[in-house]
Amino acid sequence: MNSVKNISMKGKIDLFLKQREPILEDWKHTYYLWRSTPLAMIGTVIIVIFLCIAIFAPLLTSFSPTDQNMNERLLPPSSQHIFGTDQYGRDVFSRVVYGTRVEVWIIFIVSIISIIIGTVVGIIAGYFGGVVDEILMRITDMFLAFPRLVLAMVLTAALGPNLTNTMIAIALVDWTVYARLGRAEAMKVKSQPYIEAIRAIGAKDFRIIAFHVLPMSISPVVVQLTLRMGTIILTAAGLGFLGLGAQPPTPEWGAIVSDGRSYLVDQWWITTFPGIAIALVVLGFNFLGDGIRDILDPRLRR
């Protein structure tokens, strides 16, 4: 204790850096792998642009995404409205731009809800095993027995189609993935000697799960989360397109595509641009996901 107090400021910094060296090394290595995986880089760039658009939406466009202007209905792309206008005279570009906020919000909320339900169910099942495991996994199987979109759309329709309920519904469909993953991880972790040790000291189940099993099981779950973000957007857009997701005038991309459906032949721009936006963002997440998979599993990297 005394020796640390007596050394100079520079010495302290050196000591700090020395202690952090393995972590720093690890970061450097990750950065190197990321740099050498072009897919991951492209994916990251796309997602960063996507997030920037969501943050700076009001700076990118001067038109409101929801105000109608009947004098400017169905205008083709021009210098003023670069993506044209829709049947209510709304600027398609600003609808797509403000749509990024809706999509980010969807990804964020769905991820949080589904990861909480999923890891809680999964870790409890994996940790306790036996009857608890059997019951929880059969419940998971029941949710997995539906094709994703079908369950999501029945849930949204039942809760009442709007943005909040869409997010709840997608989360209720998506948690099963994390439950299975969390269970497998918890089963691996719980048989480790250090869990045995803290149990011998007298730690209770709750403490072991919350402070020892959970932190060790969470990283594959988080990786899986990035892999699934593209799917979340596609499901939300599919629901919006069917009229069972976000309701007009919310600028959700799937709903905008659906708006333009009846004008497809002569006013192609209403449908085309939001579709490109969805495809690009999902592509970004898929690139990033593939890249992460490559980094984590070098065997697949060819």
Place this chain on the structure above:
Amino acid sequence: MKLGTYILKRIFLMVIVMLGVATIVFFITHIIPADPVGAILGGNAPIERIDEMRHQLGLDKPVLLQFFDYLRGLVHADFGVSLKSNRPVLTDIINYFPATIELSIVSMIFAVIVGVVLGVFSAIYRNKPVDHFSRVFSILGVSMPVFWLGLLLLLLFYYNLDWLPGGGRHNLFIFPTHITGLLLLDSIITRDWIAFWDVLRHIILPAFVLGYASAASIARIMRASMLDILRQDFIRTAKSKGLPKRVIIYRHALKNALIPVVTVIGLSFGSLLSGAVLTETIFSWPGLGRYIVNALLVLDYPAVTGGTLFIAFIYSLANLLVDISYATLDPRMRV
């Protein structure tokens, strides 16, 4: 575990899961805030009329009693009567289901052929133009929204080029005979080549749109699995024996590389049924997915319940078959 025991155990588990699925569907459609009676009668209906309707539908009974009535119905394959079409839901499902199955089968055939061929070539000609093309094709396939791709292809091939029809299963003036309900098969059985050609033209676009994502994931797995096999010792042995490349690839590598693809095909079936909902909506395809969507939009809850249960049943059945065939091939899977 013996194969017979394994199959029995899986069937038993499926019965339990289906019971749970029936419960989930019932509670989603009965405890929810949405009001089906209001949706049917409109907001201004007189109160007596609403009560009468509720009584007619059995909605005035306690929820638990409704639940048992519903389970009793299911045992007799009775899904109730659709509020919109006034036909038994089961009759509707039997009418709509063959369209979905035909579309899924054709998409799956397309997906398997395209996926396997692209995957194999991609692996053999790694980092050559074929490989790059195939990888771009795959990544686009899993990224593009199904409904958007469908609309754009409709715009191109129907409105602009007028090469293919714009929706439905067949031309209004051509009436294929219904035997199995699978129109391609029916028109072959009756040797009605005009109808066959017409039905084929109608199915090309929806099958492509629906199968694209599956083709993409199959191509990906096929490529990875093929590359894995090509690096193994027995392939080197085959090479050093002097076997021609063609024999090595088709007789030795391909056979082994196909095994993981079987799993992906099984898994793809679920996304296929999800995609079918969107594809059927775009191409006015009279299938079960569109039936459920339309039922949801008017809150026709017996139809929703029946349709959803039926789709979940088919999906579980497909998974069961995949698992059983896998267990037959590989005894290690029987745990």
